[in-house]
Amino acid sequence: MTTGQPDYATGVEAPAGALPWRIELRATVKLALPIALTQLGQVAMMTSDLMLIGRLGDVAIAGAALAHLILFVGFVFGMGVMSAVSPLAAQAYGAREPRMVRRALRVGLWTALMIGAPMTVAMLFGEDFLLALGQDPQAARLAGQYLTGLCWCLVPGWWFIALRGFMGAVNRPEPALWITMAAVPANLLFAYALIYGEFGMPRFEMLGAGIATTIVNIGMCAAALWVAYTQRPFRKYQVLGRFWRMDWPLTGKLLTIGGPIAGAFLLEYGLFAAAAILMGWIGTIALAAHQIALQVASIMFMAPFGISMAATVRVGHAVGRRDSVETRRAGFAAIALGAAFMAAMVVLILATRHVLPLAFLDGGHAEADATLALAATLLAAGSTFFIADGVQTIAAGALRGLNDTRVPLLFATLSFWIIGFGTSYTLAFPAGLGAIGIWVGFTVGLAFYAVLLVWRFNALTARGYMPDAPGHAHG
Known part of the structure; x- marks a missing residue:
């Protein structure tokens, strides 16, 4: 590309005469930087939660560790499945098939619902599962309280990953970063209020930490959906168009x-x-x-x-x-x-x-x-x-x-x-x-x-x- 104009495939403007490897590296850095910063924001939210829970005592930290062990097994599984949205949407984008981009996101959202609903219910029995594994009863009880508020974040958390993959696939990963940056202080505020009963809120302790995480994840998901549906360049894909139409062949490909x-x-x-x-x-x-x-x-x-x-x-x-x-x-x-x-x-x-x-x-x-x-x-x-x-x-x-x-x-x-x-x-x-x-x-x-x-x-x-x-x- 020697025109000095933005290219549909790279999403960056290349100087006239730029070498292909240089163009590729610039495009990769432009995509990777906001994605990496988004992940750092997720780490910051988890770290702030653990710092606040730590003030409840050693047993609370142990309970949080046990709850995270159960949650992460489920969340990591769903995160892997949602990761397939990105290559499917990217391939469709490269082929200039905008409806296929939408379909890739749509099957990701539906799959998250189908996997997440039973997994969310299963996590409500986290205390019983931990006791069966021989864990300390007090730590297991606190872990169960945490999971009761936390398990509802699975589906919105996966939806955000799918939406983030869609945004990256069309060369616009930045909105996911801005949403995450806004979520970091919001998460700290909600967690502080609900764990310790500040600002007129009830004191829920471990349950409050889980509820705060769920509220923030729902908010992040809602914000990403709003951006994807209403803002350029995403709105041309009409991501909620024909949302109720099932696409079993593409769902099978996503799972494969x-x-x-x-x-x-x-x-x-x-x-x-x-x-x-x-x-x-x-x-x-x-x-x-x-x-x-x-x-x-x-x-x-x-x-x-x-x-x-x-x-x-x-x-x-x-x-x-x-x-x-x-x-x-x-x-x-x-x-x-x-x-x-x-x-x-x-x-x-x-x-x-x-x-x-x-x-x-x-x-x-x-x-x-x-x-x-x-x-x-x-x-x-x-x-x-x-x-x-x-x-x-x-x-x-x-x-x-x-x-x-x-x-x-x-x-x-x-x-x-x-x-x-x-x-x-x-x-x-x-x-x-x-x-x-x-x-x-x-x-x-x-x-x-x-x-x-x-x-x-x-x-x-x-x-x-x-x-x-x-x-x-x-x-």
Whole structure:
């Protein structure tokens, strides 16, 4: 493109004579930045909730941890399914099929309802489930109270993810960011009022924390729907048009693509949950240091997560245009961008590894100092883990743009549980490396997964593979 005009496919204005790789990198950054900041906003809301709940006491924190364990299993599954909206809508956008864009969003919203309704009801029995697992009765009771208010956020939370995927697919991810930024202080205000009974509100404590999260998620969903229905450039898609019309073939395609994504998410989430259990076997210092180091990693992960979602869109656009050269370029540009960013972050982490843990824990006594020292060691040991984690999530996003999710699910099973968990356990206990061994196992598993995914993307795009073209829409 040498006209110096905005392009339908890239969504950015390219200078005359700009190189294709430069155009691709600019388009990827433009998409990825607001997505990553949106995710940071979500992390900020969760962090503020935990800070407020923490003032209710140690048992309340334990109850919140148990409630989040149950909620996240369901939420991560639905998030995986909703992730399929983005490649389907992006492919339709690239093919200039606006009705297909609408259909992709519509089946996502309906699928969220169908999955979310029974899952929401099941979470109302969270206390009974936790007691059956042998958890502390008081912590289980508080977790049950939290879930009673929290479970209703599933469907609106998934709808927001689907709407965010639609907005990104048409090169306009910014509204989701503005909505999330507005939600962060709103969530803090509602949670403070309902947990402690301030501003004339009743004091609901754990139940109030759950209700506040649900209210904010409903508000975010409503705001996103309003933007998508009334504001340019979204309103031309008439996202609620023929909403009541079921589209079973496309729903099946969404589940075919999204089901394996959900499975891979759960396998990865399960690995980190299992790692926490292994750390608990080692001791409370190891578990606390692990949580601190992992929180630092989670914040850093938002950047490659945003690039991953941008890769899905950029690859999907090229697939819609049936452009195999652009498909390959879009994926590898995103992977290179993410690897470079995470390499820079590794240098920063290594330089500040003794300072960063102080944001989560004050020193001054023996146990805290030991925790801080171990957290700094884990951050150093995990330096290559950060790069591998960034590359794998971006490569997986690029493959989603090709609707390729089933083989990556097999890769995830092999990498996370056979290689990753096996290495973590072996190094931590038989080899006697303790907490460091668990993190080395992370690195081995994630690096293996990253290599397999990059190999898969290279193999598919080298032979010009294209998934089925988006169907011609009539609804």
